[in-house]
Every structure is written in structure tokens, then in C-alpha cells.
Amino acid sequence: MKNNFEIEKVTENNFHDFLYLINKLAEYEKKNPPDIYAQKRLMDDYLIKNQKYYAYLGRIDNNFIGYIFYYFTYSSYKALPILHIEDLLILKKFRKKGFGQKLFDFCIIKAKEKGCTHVEWTVYNWNTAAIKFYEKNMATCLDKFYYQLKIS
Amino acid sequence: MKNNFEIEKVTENNFHDFLYLINKLAEYEKKNPPDIYAQKRLMDDYLIKNQKYYAYLGRIDNNFIGYIFYYFTYSSYKALPILHIEDLLILKKFRKKGFGQKLFDFCIIKAKEKGCTHVEWTVYNWNTAAIKFYEKNMATCLDKFYYQLKIS
Numbered sequence: 001m002k003n004n005f006e007i008e009k010v011t012e013n014n015f016h017d018f019l020y021l022i023n024k025l026a027e028y029e030k031k032n033p034p035d036i037y038a039q040k041r042l043m044d045d046y047l048i049k050n051q052k053y054y055a056y057l058g059r060i061d062n063n064f065i066g067y068i069f070y071y072f073t074y075s076s077y078k079a080l081p082i083l084h085i086e087d088l089l090i091l092k093k094f095r096k097k098g099f100g101q102k103l104f105d106f107c108i109i110k111a112k113e114k115g116c117t118h119v120e121w122t123v124y125n126w127n128t129a130a131i132k133f134y135e136k137n138m139a140t141c142l143d144k145f146y147y148q149l150k151i152s
Numbered sequence: 153m154k155n156n157f158e159i160e161k162v163t164e165n166n167f168h169d170f171l172y173l174i175n176k177l178a179e180y181e182k183k184n185p186p187d188i189y190a191q192k193r194l195m196d197d198y199l200i201k202n203q204k205y206y207a208y209l210g211r212i213d214n215n216f217i218g219y220i221f222y223y224f225t226y227s228s229y230k231a232l233p234i235l236h237i238e239d240l241l242i243l244k245k246f247r248k249k250g251f252g253q254k255l256f257d258f259c260i261i262k263a264k265e266k267g268c269t270h271v272e273w274t275v276y277n278w279n280t281a282a283i284k285f286y287e288k289n290m291a292t293c294l295d296k297f298y299y300q301l302k303i304s
Contacts, residue, residue, distance in 0.1 A: 026229055034231055041231035052226045052233070069228050074204045076221050076239050077178055079186055079193035081204070087228050111303050118303050122296040131297065139301045144274040145283065146298055149291045151263050151270050 005099055007106050010055040010067075012047060017064040018055060025067075025089040029124065056106065058090065058099055066090035068103045070110070075117050083111035085121035100133060122146055157251055159258050162207040162219075164199055169216040170207060177219075177241040181276065208258065210242065210251055218242035220255045222262070227269050235263035237273035252285060274298055 010018045019039055026033035034042060045052040058066035069087035074080075085107055090100045111119045123130045134141075162170045171191055178185035186194060197204040210218035221239035226232075237259055242252045263271045275282045286293075 022228055031229055034229055038229070038231035042228070045226070045231065053228070071226055073225060073236065074197070074223055074238065076174055076194070076205070077183055077186055077190070079190035079197065084225065086226065108301070108303070116303050119301045120299065122294070122298050125295050125297055134299050137301065139299045142274070142298045142300055143277050144298045145277055146274050146294045146296045147272065147286050147291045148294055149260070149271045149289065151260070151268050 004060050006059045021067045065094040078117040080117040083116045083119045156212050158211045160209050173219045217246040230269040232269040235268045235271045
């Protein structure tokens with residue numbers, strides 16, 4: 001099965017599958033998925049206006065089984081781009097088969113192509129499977145807290 | 153003194169002061185400051201090429217006493233921009249006078265203008281003064297770890 005795995009750019013043609021996968025990640029993270037207005041903005045901000053994010057799907061034959069969603073930020077000390085992974089999902093029944101690794105490695109390739117200083121991401125502290133995966137990949141857990149202030 | 157505080161956009165004219173302040177933050181955080189090549193890229197990526205970040209200085213009369221450095225990222229669930237504060241510094245002798253609050257409030261105004269869903273930032277877990285400040289501002293500390301993988 002692993003041999004049939006391919007990474008495909010999100011386009012107009014597979015956007016519906018992409019939205020389905022975002023919904024599955026939101027379900028897993030117990031968050032509200034994009035509503036119909038947010039779905040429209042996701043299309044606008046990727047296909048129509050200046051592209052605000054990058055997204056690729058993992059495909060096995062005709063089935064989309066996961067995705068990555070990333071964008072580039074910037075390090076003030078290094079003055080180089082950072083590839084920030086916002087989302088990385090492999091659907092439950094396809095986990096532990098190396099597909100997440102392939103999506104993660106793809107991000108590293110993209111970061112190298114862009115001349116990034118590093119790849120960054122956050123992970124929920126309850127997501128032990130993901131944490132184990134990142135530790136296996138020799139990633140560093142920073143001594144930082146992540147804060148957020150909602151804008152009303 | 154508080155009445156003389158002004159927020160000034162980073163430009164070619166004050167770029168030297170901006171670099172000085174980044175150095176002061178790196179010193180405070182015990183990190184390597186931008187080397188001469190990074191300083192050149194900071195200029196290129198702000199003044200010459202497509203702008204990769206936003207930066208403003210806090211000024212009292214003719215003295216630059218702090219700065220903010222931010223960029224916009226993107227929420228996949230909300231499909232709205234996020235204002236990510238990369239750096240916020242007030243020089244030591246000007247702290248606890250409300251200037252940090254003014255720079256922070258300025259970021260919130262910018263986030264509202266841009267239609268952001270929220271403002272985000274990270275803080276070192278040893279920086280108790282900053283943590284106290286963010287808690288006072290009703291910010292939420294997310295249940296997330298922050299990971300990084302260096303690109304060689």
C-alpha cells in the first residue's frame with residue numbers, strides 16, 4: 001500500500017476532499033470546523049486572491065487519506081523564513097504506516113527549497129502519538145508557552 | 153514621561169535603531185543576534201523586496217526604547233488571518249511604566265484592522281514578568297507544545 005502513496009497539491013479539483021480532511025482534523029482536535037463562510041474564504045485565500053497558505057493532500061490510489069497545511073513566517077534573529085506547519089493529518093485507519101512521515105519529510109524538503117532556518121509547529125499536550133512521532137524525528141520542544149488573545 | 157511616548161514605523165531612517173533593539177532582545181533572551189548578513193536580509197526583506205514582516209519602534213522624545221515585530225499567519229479552521237507577535241521589547245530601564253502595554257495594544261488595533269481571528273505569540277517559560285503581563289491582559293495559554301526542527 002505504501003508504494004501507492006502520492007502527495008498532490010490542493011487544487012480546484014480536489015478542494016472538496018481538502019475541506020473534508022480539515023473537518024476530520026477539527027473533529028479529532030475537538031474544535032469547530034470551518035463553517036460555510038470560512039470554507040468560502042479558504043478557497044478565496046488559496047485559489048483566487050494572494051495565496052495565504054500552502055496545502056497538499058496525501059493520496060492512495062483514488063483516496064485522499066491526509067493533508068498538510070503550512071505557511072511561511074520569519075525569524076527576526078536569523079532573518080530567514082520559517083516553515084510553520086499549521087495542520088498535519090493522516091486519517092485514523094491509515095496511521096502508523098509511514099504516511100505521516102512522508103508528509104512531514106515533504107515539509108522539510110519545501111523548507112530547504114525556500115531557504116528556511118527551521119520548521120516549526122505546535123502540538124496539543126494530550127496528543128501523545130504526535131509527540132512521540134516528533135521526538136522520533138529529533139525535533140526540539142522549545143521552553144516556551146503559546147499564548148492567544150481572541151479578537152472580538 | 154508617558155505622554156511623550158509615540159509609536160513609529162520602522163523606516164530606512166531609524167533602521168539602525170531597530171537593529172540595536174533586536175540586539176538588546178537577543179541579549180535578554182541569551183540568543184545570537186542577527187549577524188551582518190542577517191542584518192542585510194532584515195533590510196532587504198522589509199525595505200526592498202516583498203515585505204516579510206511589520207515592525208514599529210516605541211519612542212520617547214529622541215530615544216527609541218522598544219519595538220514590536222509581527223507578521224500575519226492564517227487559521228485553517230477560521231480561515232482568517234492571525235497576527236503573530238514575534239518580538240516585543242521595552243528596554244530595561246523603561247519597563248513597568250505602561251509602554252509595553254501601548255505596544256501590545258497597538259498590535260491588537262492592527263489585528264482588528266486586518267480582520268484577524270486572534271493575536272498569538274510565544275513566551276519563554278522563564279520570563280515571569282512577561283507571563284504576568286499577558287495573564288493580566290486576559291490572554292489564554294494554550295495546551296500546546298511548541299516544536300522546532302533546524303534545517304541544516
